[in-house]
Amino acid sequence: MSAREKTGRKVDGDDARSEILARLEAAAPEPGEPFQRVPAPAMPDDPTSLLGARLGQNGGVLVTNASATDWPTHLDLPASPAAFAHVHCQAGTALPEHGVASRGVGLEAKAVHDLSPLDLCVLEAEFSVVENGASWHVPASALERGAALLAEHLVILTRRSRLVATLHQAYPRMTLGHTGFGWFLSGPSKTADIEQALVLGAHGPRTMHLVLLDD
Amino acid sequence: MGHVDRARDFVANTERTTWHDEVLWFVRAKRDAAADTLPEWEALRDEAAGIKRDVLGRLPELWRRFEQEATAAGATVHWARDAAEHNRIVHELLRTHDVKRVVKSKSMLTEECGLNPHLEAQGIEVVDTDLGERIVQLREEAPSHIIMPAIHLKRGEIGDLFHQEMGTPAGLDDPDELTAVARRDLRARFLAAEAGITGVNFAVAETGSFVVVTNEGNADLGTALPRLHIACVGLEKIVPTANDLAPFLRLLARSATGQPISTYTSHFRAPRADDGNGGPPPELHVVIVDNGRSRLLAEPAFREALACIRCGACLNTCPVYRRSGGHSYGSTVPGPIGSVLAPSQDPARHAELPHACSLCGSCSDVCPVRVPLHHQLLTWRSHLAESGHHPRRRRLAFRIAARVLSNAGLYDRATRAGRWIARRLPSRWLDRLGGPWTRSRALPSIPAESFHQALAAREEERP
Ligand code: SF4
Numbered sequence: 001m002s003a004r005e006k007t008g009r010k011v012d013g014d015d016a017r018s019e020i021l022a023r024l025e026a027a028a029p030e031p032g033e034p035f036q037r038v039p040a041p042a043m044p045d046d047p048t049s050l051l052g053a054r055l056g057q058n059g060g061v062l063v064t065n066a067s068a069t070d071w072p073t074h075l076d077l078p079a080s081p082a083a084f085a086h087v088h089c090q091a092g093t094a095l096p097e098h099g100v101a102s103r104g105v106g107l108e109a110k111a112v113h114d115l116s117p118l119d120l121c122v123l124e125a126e127f128s129v130v131e132n133g134a135s136w137h138v139p140a141s142a143l144e145r146g147a148a149l150l151a152e153h154l155v156i157l158t159r160r161s162r163l164v165a166t167l168h169q170a171y172p173r174m175t176l177g178h179t180g181f182g183w184f185l186s187g188p189s190k191t192a193d194i195e196q197a198l199v200l201g202a203h204g205p206r207t208m209h210l211v212l213l214d215d
Numbered sequence: 216m217g218h219v220d221r222a223r224d225f226v227a228n229t230e231r232t233t234w235h236d237e238v239l240w241f242v243r244a245k246r247d248a249a250a251d252t253l254p255e256w257e258a259l260r261d262e263a264a265g266i267k268r269d270v271l272g273r274l275p276e277l278w279r280r281f282e283q284e285a286t287a288a289g290a291t292v293h294w295a296r297d298a299a300e301h302n303r304i305v306h307e308l309l310r311t312h313d314v315k316r317v318v319k320s321k322s323m324l325t326e327e328c329g330l331n332p333h334l335e336a337q338g339i340e341v342v343d344t345d346l347g348e349r350i351v352q353l354r355e356e357a358p359s360h361i362i363m364p365a366i367h368l369k370r371g372e373i374g375d376l377f378h379q380e381m382g383t384p385a386g387l388d389d390p391d392e393l394t395a396v397a398r399r400d401l402r403a404r405f406l407a408a409e410a411g412i413t414g415v416n417f418a419v420a421e422t423g424s425f426v427v428v429t430n431e432g433n434a435d436l437g438t439a440l441p442r443l444h445i446a447c448v449g450l451e452k453i454v455p456t457a458n459d460l461a462p463f464l465r466l467l468a469r470s471a472t473g474q475p476i477s478t479y480t481s482h483f484r485a486p487r488a489d490d491g492n493g494g495p496p497p498e499l500h501v502v503i504v505d506n507g508r509s510r511l512l513a514e515p516a517f518r519e520a521l522a523c524i525r526c527g528a529c530l531n532t533c534p535v536y537r538r539s540g541g542h543s544y545g546s547t548v549p550g551p552i553g554s555v556l557a558p559s560q561d562p563a564r565h566a567e568l569p570h571a572c573s574l575c576g577s578c579s580d581v582c583p584v585r586v587p588l589h590h591q592l593l594t595w596r597s598h599l600a601e602s603g604h605h606p607r608r609r610r611l612a613f614r615i616a617a618r619v620l621s622n623a624g625l626y627d628r629a630t631r632a633g634r635w636i637a638r639r640l641p642s643r644w645l646d647r648l649g650g651p652w653t654r655s656r657a658l659p660s661i662p663a664e665s666f667h668q669a670l671a672a673r674e675e676e677r678p
Contacts, residue, residue, distance in 0.1 A: 016294040020505050024274045024450070027513035031272045035265025038258045038462060054475045110492040112440055113406050131465075132475035142488040142497075146439045149432055167461040176457040177422040180288065180485030187478045189432040193347035193363065195370045196238050197390035202346060202431035203398060203405070 040168035047130045047163050048212065055133030058187030059200050060208040062133075071211045072098035077120075077153055084119035088147035090140065093122045093157055112146030121151035121205070123185075127162040128210065129170050134184035135210060136170060145181065149189075154205035156185060161215045217567040219651040222543035226655065231369065236537040239366070243531040245473025246581065253465070262462045264585040266454060267522035271512060277420040277453045278503060284423025288485040290499040298328035301504045305330060305412065305445055306337055308500055312443050314339065314409040320427070320434035321345040322414025323361055323525060324447050324504060327547040330412075341412075342404045344433035346397055353380050359541030361548055362471055362527040367540050401433075411437035415448035415501075416524070417463060421456045424484040425501065428467065428477040435479050438487065442497040446483065450508040451521040463524060466583035470526040511559050516594045520555045522584040529578035529588055535571050544568060551578035551588045558595055566604035569595035630665055637661040 044050050052062035066074040072081050072095055081087065082099025094101040100122060109115050123144070125135035135156045139145035148154060164170050174182065189204030200206050226232050250256045270277060282292045295301035301324075309317065317334065319325065319341055331341045331352075343352040347364035351357065353376055358364030365373070374388035383396050413434045418425040425446060427434045438444045454460060468474040486499040512518050530536045530550030541549035546557035546565055554568035569592045578588040599605060600613070619629050637645060638661050646653040662669070 016296050016300060019296060020294050020450070020503070020509065021275045021278070023505065023509035024278075024512065027509050027518075028274065029272050029512070029515065029518060032265060032268030035262060035269070036258065038255050038262050041253075041255060057475055058478060109490075111490045111494070116402065116406060129476075132468075134476050134480065139488075142439070142490045145435075145487065149436050149439055167465050168458075171458045171461050174457065176419065176424050176482060176484070177284070179424070179482065181487060182482045183435070184476065184480040185478070186476050186480070189430070190478060191346045191394060191431050192472075193345070193350065193365050194373050194390040194393055195368075196242075196363070196366070197370075199391050199394040201398065202394060202433070203344070203401060203436050204432040 038168070041131075041166050043163070043165040044130065047165070051128065051130045051133060051163065051210075051212070054131060055187065055210055058133050058208075059190050059198070060133060060187040060210055063209055063211040066211055066213065068213050069095070070098070071095070071157070071213065072100050074211070075155065075209050077207065081120055086115075086118045087120045087122070088115065088118060088144070088151065089122040090124050090144060093124050109143055112142055112150075115143065115146050116150045118147055118151040120153045120155065121147045122155045122157070123148060125156050125158040125162065125185075125210075127164055127170065127173060128156075128158040128212075129165075129167060129184070130163050131166045132186060133210065134167075134170075134186040136174065136182065136184055138179055138182040148185065149204040151205050152201075152207075154185070154188065154208045155211060156208070157211045157213060159213050159215050163212075216545070218539065218543050218545070218571040219567075219654070221545055222539035225367070225540040225543060226538065231367075232538055232540075234369070235367065235540060239531045239537045242363075242472055243528070243581070246470055246528055246531065247473075249469035249473040249475065253469075259462050259466055260583055260585055263466055263524075263583060264522060266459050266462065267584055268519075270453060270455065271451075271518060271521060274450060274453065274512070277455060278450070280420040281418055281423055281453060282503075284421070285484065285501055286423070288423050290423070290485065290501055293500060293502045295502055295504045295506070297506045298504075301328045301447065301502055301506065302330055302333040304502050305447070306334060306339075308443070308445055309334065309339055309410055310337075312410065312498075314443065316340045316342070316404070316408050317410045317412055318342050318344050318405055318408040318433075318437040318441070319412040320414065320429060320437050321348055321362075321364070322412070322447055323548060324414055324449050324506075325412065326358065328447075328504070328506065330447075342401070342408070344401055344405070344437055345429070345431060346394065349397060349401065350376065357542065357547070359549065360527060360530055361525050361550075367542065405436045405440055408437065408441045410443040410445060411441045412445045412447065413438060415446050415452050416467070417460055418448055418453045418501075419455075419457050419460065420453055422484065424457070424482050425452075426460060426464075426480060426482050428464075428480045430474075430478045432479045435481055438481075438483070442487075442495060443500075444483070444487065444498070445500045445502065447502045447504060450503060450505055450512075451523070467524055467526055470528040470581065470583040507560050511556070514559065516598070517555060517559060517591055519586050520552065520588075520591060522586055523552050523556075523582075524584055525552075526583055528581040528583065529586075532577045532581050534573060534575060534577070539571070544571065551592065552586065555586075555588060555591045555595065558599060562599060562602065562604050566599045569593075569599065627665075627667075634661055634663070634665070638663065 086104030128135040188200045188208040191202035350365040359367040370388040377383040486497040536550040557565035576589045
């Protein structure tokens with residue numbers, strides 16, 4: 001029976017904390033043997049094709065032949081971005097001449113909830129990882145974090161100079177100790193929970209494009 | 216009721232068993248293909264195992280650091296000695312925030328603690344949001360696999376369930392369409408939820424961060440929308456530094472399903488940003504849970520099981536798991552790792568699980584953190600035998616076997632007599648004597664001579 005039940009007072013958890021730490025001290029094994037760190041693998045010879053293949057495994061599409069001014073024309077979407085009523089673009093990613101600019105419900109959103117349903121969300125990666133197709137992103141706001149999930153279609157812009165070979169190179173590039181929330185986004189939301197049949201768009205985006213731009 | 220009895224219904228349906236066996240073996244093959252893409256794979260396993268061994272020696276220091284950093288970032292840290300305390304803490308948080316609707320993403324820890332029934336009994340609606348978990352929740356079942364919770368079900372059964380629960384047309388069993396219906400239903404529940412509960416894959420001491428991975432993005436939606444996020448983490452889930460995440464995340468998804476990485480790998484540290492609409496400020500609470508983990512840590516023979524990152528590879532590869540299904544284990548975590556963990560929680564109840572194993576060692580071969588699973592299963596057998604947890608018949612049988620096997624003359628006479636009798640008994644009777652071993656297969660015919668006799672005859676024939 002816990003202290004709370006015995007005394008009826010609200011326990012601040014200090015009892016549990018010190019008891020658990022004491023149990024761990026008592027049970028701790030001798031320090032483990034020294035072990036080898038895996039050296040970070042080098043960038044592959046053809047990072048673009050490996051990135052495309054890995055992203056493809058995740059259900060995403062890599063766009064390689066686009067420029068900073070025409071990438072929206074390279075997306076394989078059910079409709080042109082200009083046809084979407086609700087769009088959220090991370091600052092600096094809009095391309096109004098192609099109909100890519102924040103508009104619709106997102107602009108008046110008072111809460112993340114108001115964003116649902118969103119047609120398109122465009123983000124910019126801090127960097128992308130060749131070995132697995134993941135892009136590191138730190139949302140600028142609660143709305144942006146929600147937009148990336150509530151959108152039917154997700155586009156992430158990244159740059160050739162911001163490719164890293166593996167996760168070993170990725171973590172030293174982040175400042176996790178100063179990041180309230182950040183994520184690797186690696187494809188569309190997906191599930192295989194019904195007979196292992198792959199379905200894209202489980203809860204979030206049904207499509208995901210990673211647009212690789214030259215610097 | 217033992218593993219064999221609980222497996223009976225599952226194995227009775229040969230079509231299902233065969234499908235289950237093959238589909239999991241296919242996942243295992245995808246794991247192999249993914250591992251083969253990395254020349255450093257074995258070195259990664261060594262590194263991951265090394266980090267975990269190091270961590271087990273300094274858990275108090277690491278958790279203190281985590282608490283300090285997470286608190287500084289604005290999170291609130293709670294400590295729970297056992298399942299009951301964990302459930303009380305979570306309920307108290309929900310109660311004080313006046314929460315009636317909760318969305319939860321996959322967490323074997325909350326499953327282990329029985330959180331859902333606890334909260335439901337207090338009138339709180341808990342919706343499991345991983346599609347597979349939602350399916351088993353609606354069926355009022357437990358997950359049968361740690362990352363594929365509904366792998367024991369066929370599409371027709373899920374179609375029937377959705378027909379009953381969500382009004383889909385009878386007979387609809389297309390995975391795309393069923394998922395679309397679940398998506399619509401769950402989207403509304405995400406939007407209505409007042410709190411999100413998640414598990415934790417890795418906590419990072421140095422930064423006070425924690426990582427949650429999903430493919431569906433359900434943990435993300437469940438924490439991006441509500442203002443209250445409660446994360447429940449087992450004591451074993453910590454790593455010292457952010458850089459330590461790299462080997463684990465490189466191993467995890469590849470071992471689990473052969474994917475290069477999960478779709479969403481989210482790093483939480485502070486309460487989510489405010490939407491700025493004047494509501495109460497968002498909160499992040501982390502509940503650190505022992506519930507038997509410190510006891511396991513004190514067991515030199517088994518403590519390495521705390522390195523487990525719940526990838527499921529040992530389930531996918533296990534010939535017993537693949538053919539008997541997750542529910543046959545009767546434990547929160549099934550498969551080889553479940554059979555190691557469960558007896559430490561309740562030896563009397565789970566004494567049979569270490570025997571649901573052919574000691575083939577495939578689990579240890581695939582485990583990304585090198586848990587010596589089949590060695591631990593063998594060790595459990597002797598521990599449980601010594602502590603009197605074996606059935607009386609088996610104890611007697613082993614006592615007799617020990618006598619016979621340690622005396623060559625007695626062994627010779629006993630096997631001679633055994634062969635003489637066995638060759639004269641109808642095979643039906645013989646199969647009865649084999650117990651569960653011969654319940655669904657027949658013994659081979661008994662040879663007239665012993666191995667020794669056969670060998671001696673061969674030697675003589677040699678030119
Ligand atoms: S014991 Fe190893 S293989 Fe099994 S689930 Fe845990 S990490 Fe994966």
